[in-house]
Amino acid sequence: MLDLGVLGERVQELRAERGLTLQELADRSSVSVSMLSSVERAAKAPxxxxxxxxxxxxxxxxxxxxxEPAQDRVIVRRAADQDVSDHPGGWRRTILSPVVPGVNVELLRTELPPGCDAGDFPAYASGSHEYVVVQEGTLVLTVDEQRLTLTAGDxxxxxxxxxxxxxxxGPEPCSYYITALIMRPRGGGPTRP
Amino acid sequence: MLDLGVLGERVQELRAERGLTLQELADRSSVSVSMLSSVERAAKAPxxxxxxxxxxxxxxxxxxxxxEPAQDRVIVRRAADQDVSDHPGGWRRTILSPVVPGVNVELLRTELPPGCDAGDFPAYASGSHEYVVVQEGTLVLTVDEQRLTLTAGDxxxxxxxxxxxxxxxGPEPCSYYITALIMRPRGGGPTRP
DNA sequence: GATGCAGTTCTCCTATAGCGAAACGGAGGG
DNA sequence: CCCTCCGTTTCGCTATAGGAGAACTGCATC
Known part of the structure; x- marks a missing residue:
């Protein structure tokens, strides 16, 4: 359940960060000053x-x-304990991120031998997104019919x-890191293939 | 700006997925049937x-x-365009993640020369968390008085x-990647009388 | 075609979100 | 001290969110 007090604090904090007065925020947001004040003090539910x-x-x-998110402690996975999976195509994926309840982030390292195509991954749920950074070699990234060539450092x-x-x-091995934030449709489907 | 029509469709879709009737959802959510109907048809703003x-x-x-589902396409930053910052201590940080509105994720690569201490980073807001993976060398990670030594692959x-x-x-350079999910600070403000 | 039933929409009515403006309170300045 | 300025809160008033139940719709079965 949403806590109006928390919501109010958040709005106030964000406004303070930007150095805005109630009046200025009112102008920007087309919401009256009084309403803004009420929301910040949790006096009304907008x-x-x-x-x-x-x-x-x-x-x-x-x-x-x-x-509002959750918080945890330090979790370490040693190189020897990493969850490495070798795939039929000859490529290898290492899941670097420990499973943390309530956090849908995955940090992966993938190694593609020369000429290897890891294939297509399905469209994930709406809101999912990924960051990719190439460590070495050449990576061709295909996103919805759009092809991009990335090299080390991209x-x-x-x-x-x-x-x-x-x-x-390319003729050389390629390795890259992926940070994935995956939204899961309810029912707890499997993680990345 | 939020589209009430989209919101309504989303609610209706989710309800349909679960095979719930308006009445059943009303019971579960303590919201009247008529209000639910109004929201789904975008007749009222809840x-x-x-x-x-x-x-x-x-x-x-x-x-x-x-x-709203990210309608963004692929955003690429070439190695030459990366946002590199050299720090007084001799270490270097590269911000790999393009700025994406609404996403508070940062993907960083840091290079520490031998014997270098990048210093302490302040406590971020509750809910913030970070993933670290060591690419090469030895990294000593200090988290709230707890010291951990990580080597390549950890x-x-x-x-x-x-x-x-x-x-x-160590006597060798160290490089590592960080995925950081940073929450906005809040709650520190003074309470009004 | 009538009857029953499950789901949805419409019809009031009350509580309150939302706005404009006035009142309040603190930090300088005279 | 009194005034002025600026930001915040409070005060009426209006529009509308929200609840309870009646009315409608579609689809079976008799």
Missing amino acids: TVTVLSRIADGLGVPLAKLVT SAYFAADVVHGFANP | TVTVLSRIADGLGVPLAKLVT SAYFAADVVHGFANP
Whole structure:
């Protein structure tokens, strides 16, 4: 259940960060000063439309105002304990991120031998996205019919709600890191193939 | 700006997925049938409290209902364009993640010369967390008085709401990748009388 | 065609979100 | 001390969110 107090604090904090007065935020967001004050003090529950305008005025996505995360301790995985999976195509994937309840982040390292195509990955749920950074070699990234060639040091971001594939067409091995934030449709489907 | 039509469709879709009737969802969410119908048809704009109850009834986080699917395409940063910052201590940090509105993820690569201590980083807001994977060399990770030695291939996860530091005590260079999910600070403000 | 039933929409009515403007309170400045 | 400025809170008033139940719709079965 949403805590209006937390919501109010969050709005106030974001406004303070930007050095805005109630009046200035009111102008930016087309929400009255009095309403803003009420929301910050949790005196009233704004409608989604009003809260959306407030989020716009603050320059943050609406979701930012209503999500609250969890926290944990330090978890280490030694190189020897890493979860390495060798695939039929000859490529190898290492899942570097420990499983943390409530956090849908995965940090992966993938090694593609020369000429190897790791194939296509399905479109994940809406809202999923991935960061890629190439460590060495050449990576051809395919995102929804769009092909991109990345070399060592290049990084890329894409929304992973479309089909996407990875291939190494070059004569040298390719390795790259992926940070994936995967939204899961309810029912707890399997993790990345 | 939030589109009530989209919101309504989303609620209806989620309800259909679960095979719930308006009445059943009303019972689960403590929101009247008529209000649910109005929201689905975008006839009324619910308050955040009501929408939060609806989200609970559907078993999805509130943010799920208000996040608009990223319509972004691929964003690439070439190695030559990377945002590299050299620090006084002799270490170098490369910010690999393009700035994506609404996503508070950072993907970084850091290079520490032999014997270099990058110093301490402050405690971030509660809920922040980081993944670290060592590419080469030896990294001493300090998290809230706890010291850990990581070598190539090791990865670690920790909640970043405490002071944490990175150092390379070895005779060889050390490089590592960090995926950071940083939450906005909040709650530090003074309470009004 | 009538009857029953499950799901959805419409019809009031009350509580409150939301706005404009006035009132309040603190930090300088005279 | 008194005034002025600036930001915040409070005060009425209006529009609308929200609840309870009636009315409608579609689809079976008799």
